[in-house]
Amino acid sequence: MPVPSGYSAVPQGSQPSCFTxxxxxxxxxxxxxxxxxxxxxxxxxxxxxxxxxELLLQTGKTVAQSGGSFGVFxxxxxxxxx
Numbered sequence: 001m002p003v004p005s006g007y008s009a010v011p012q013g014s015q016p017s018c019f020t021x022x023x024x025x026x027x028x029x030x031x032x033x034x035x036x037x038x039x040x041x042x043x044x045x046x047x048x049x050x051x052x053x054e055l056l057l058q059t060g061k062t063v064a065q066s067g068g069s070f071g072v073f074x075x076x077x078x079x080x081x082x
Contacts, residue, residue, distance in 0.1 A: 018082035022075050029074025034067035041066075
């Protein structure tokens with residue numbers, strides 16, 4: 001199906017800047033990595049027998065590590081696409 005003339009996903013036809021694309025990739029990667037860190041960190045903590053404060057600390061470390069690393073990878077990937 002053809003796209004109607006005058007249609008634009010971004011108002012006034014302006015495209016986001018390269019910095020904006022990199023920042024969005026970084027934030028998107030951090031959110032995805034953080035969500036994965038919550039699941040994996042919580043699961044591994046429960047399996048290790050952690051409860052309470054220890055479980056929260058372990059899960060927090062995992063969230064920070066996975067969110068940070070995946071965010072950097074997504075940011076770099078968006079930078080390469082600019």
